[in-house]
Amino acid sequence: MQDLNIYKLLFSEYKEINTFETSTAIDRGLIFVPALSGLACPHWQRDSRACFEGMSLDTGPLDLVQAVLEGVALRIAEVIFAMDKRVSIGEEITIDGGLYNNSYICQFMSEVLGRTIRVTNQPELTAIGCAQLAGAGLDEVLVTEKKGRAYTPKGNLCPDWMEIFSSVVKRQFRPS
Numbered sequence: 001m002q003d004l005n006i007y008k009l010l011f012s013e014y015k016e017i018n019t020f021e022t023s024t025a026i027d028r029g030l031i032f033v034p035a036l037s038g039l040a041c042p043h044w045q046r047d048s049r050a051c052f053e054g055m056s057l058d059t060g061p062l063d064l065v066q067a068v069l070e071g072v073a074l075r076i077a078e079v080i081f082a083m084d085k086r087v088s089i090g091e092e093i094t095i096d097g098g099l100y101n102n103s104y105i106c107q108f109m110s111e112v113l114g115r116t117i118r119v120t121n122q123p124e125l126t127a128i129g130c131a132q133l134a135g136a137g138l139d140e141v142l143v144t145e146k147k148g149r150a151y152t153p154k155g156n157l158c159p160d161w162m163e164i165f166s167s168v169v170k171r172q173f174r175p176s
Contacts, residue, residue, distance in 0.1 A: 117151040
């Protein structure tokens, strides 16, 4: 039996989803809530489920992919905003991982957060962060060069994006 790659049903090559010819999915009313195993920080609703809202007969495969990328970025933004309330995150956020090879999600996240997003050339930023944290505990300062692609906000943020997304997320909460 051959494995089914669901992505092949939505797009042929990854370069197809680095840019989109349409406006943002959320601006068109199409929203994806990535809650495949519930919602963690800041909602803590583990029995919530993933959903698409705003689909119509005109919704195509690339629209769904765009909504998924935006939904993931908006969930990440929720977590970063929650963290930033406790400890200042700073104006630049450095990220790594496979998803961040996608320029669309990086630019979208930069717009949502209002911060520069830097995709590091380091293959494993988590290990470097742990070493820096340990060094800070020993009063040692470890400096790493800021290399990699930088995405800066271009002023395309719609202030309602987080509010719209949050209202859809809240509709996924299951009564206790």
